[in-house]
Amino acid sequence: MATTEQLMAQYGVAWFGFDEASGNVYDKLGNGYVGTPSNIQRLNGWNGEGYSASFNGTSSVITQTAPMPDREIAIRFKFKTNVLRATDMYFLTTLNSYKDQKGMAVGIANGKFHIAWTSSANIYCVRYESSDNFTDNQWHDVFISWDGKQGSLMCIYIDDMKTPHAVLRAESSNNGHLYPTFAIGRPAGTTTAGWYGGELDDLQIYNKALSPSDFEQKRLVVKTTDNKNLVLSPTSARVKEIPNTVEYMMLAQGGVVKEIDSAVDSQPIDFTKPTTEYELVTNNRTPLEKGRMFTIPISGDFKTAMIEDNY
Known part of the structure; x- marks a missing residue:
């Protein structure tokens, strides 16, 4: 994808x-x-x-x-x-x-x-x-x-x-x-x-x-827990906010990003554990805000994720 x-x-x-x-x-x-x-x-x-x-x-x-x-x-x-x-x-x-x-x-x-x-x-x-x-x-x-x-x-x-x-x-x-x-x-x-x-x-x-x-880009919807914020890992350049104007405009005009089965072509991602690609941290770092988008590399492929909620 x-x-x-x-x-x-x-x-x-x-x-x-x-x-x-x-x-x-x-x-x-x-x-x-x-x-x-x-x-x-x-x-x-x-x-x-x-x-x-x-x-x-x-x-x-x-x-x-x-x-x-x-x-x-x-x-x-x-x-x-x-x-x-x-x-x-x-x-x-x-x-x-x-x-x-x-x-x-x-x-x-x-x-x-x-x-x-x-x-x-x-x-x-x-x-x-x-x-x-x-x-x-x-x-x-x-x-x-x-x-x-x-x-x-x-x-x-x-x-x-x-x-x-x-x-x-x-x-x-x-x-x-x-x-x-x-x-x-x-x-x-x-x-x-x-x-x-x-x-x-x-x-x-x-x-x-x-x-x-x-051409179909599957999307993952992420919801963080209390006192946890998903941020870009400072040690990885592979995780980036998506510079995609088309997707950004779609969301701004009321488009919906629906949840998909994350096990379709890969194992489910555990967002509770830090990795080299992304990490969960406490409020001492600046989080991505609600509605912001980023990419996650999975086995050489890139999935798109959007923050559904952030505390």
Whole structure:
């Protein structure tokens, strides 16, 4: 279990939030990748924060210099459209044409979400089209994951991150297929068709076949006892208050952190004994106050805890 930031630090290739008010689109990881926009507007972000990229369906595109992974991959992005067009509109692609180029394309046509990946000229690794219509002018959350191997499964999640929207068995492998660049909003390298009309936001690209469950950060709720205060250990730099604006804002706006079973993937933590990671002390030290959050390393993983009560 980890946050998006932690997974990006380990497996991230590029992360485009489109939060610049105008001009170029910059990779949030700081890898130096820059997207060049053409006829792109900036509208409100998918969660009401920052901006999204708006495409007009006829001439809008963002060309990228970031490479698409050539083996394992996970892609996540948000989209919103009300354009019902019979011809393909592409969210992102690495190819010009299925007939003469190997690569991938993710798009929508007649309101149906589709994805296709070719291993060589017009030979598909996987190909899918949804039965659902997604031109409802609502934000949709897409997550695609594949380890790039022949016979393995590509999993596609849309909105429901607990149950795959589709599971496809790859007919051929993705190994060694180099995709030096990709385009957002139309097929790469062509201007004749495939223009997307709608909004895109929060495009994440990983070089690991992740699962949505990897993004779920379990939380522990801690309640201290009389004359005991939970504080950061002065001998450990691994325990830190979480610098996570999203979680902080969620709590400030009335979000609830619910208790979970602490024995799901580790032994229950005994908060009555001092350790090198955290300690219980008396009132002679300054405690973390009620509502403050911090992380606890457990077997190489980080759990999030919040002080429910403090005396």
